Amino acid sequence: MDQDESDISLSATEIEKFFTCPYCWQEISFLIDTTQTEIDFVEDCEVCCHPIAVHCEIANGDIMTFEGAKAQ
Secondary structure, three states: OOOOOOOEEOOOOEEEEEEEOOOOOOEEEEEEEOOOOEEEEEEEOOOOOOEEEEEEEEEOOEEEEEEEEEOO
């Protein structure tokens, strides 16, 4: 998914990525470090506390793909 209107650039190296939790369906956000080219991590939803597996690909400081899925 490309960067959209709901993403907020916090600095030259971070973007706050908004998306829907795959468990509780609430809108949440994670900070994405745009100095990396690929990021994989697991973080708990700030609303329901379930683990979310995040995969993100970045090019030229922009989020090219973003996936947030239920962690296995």
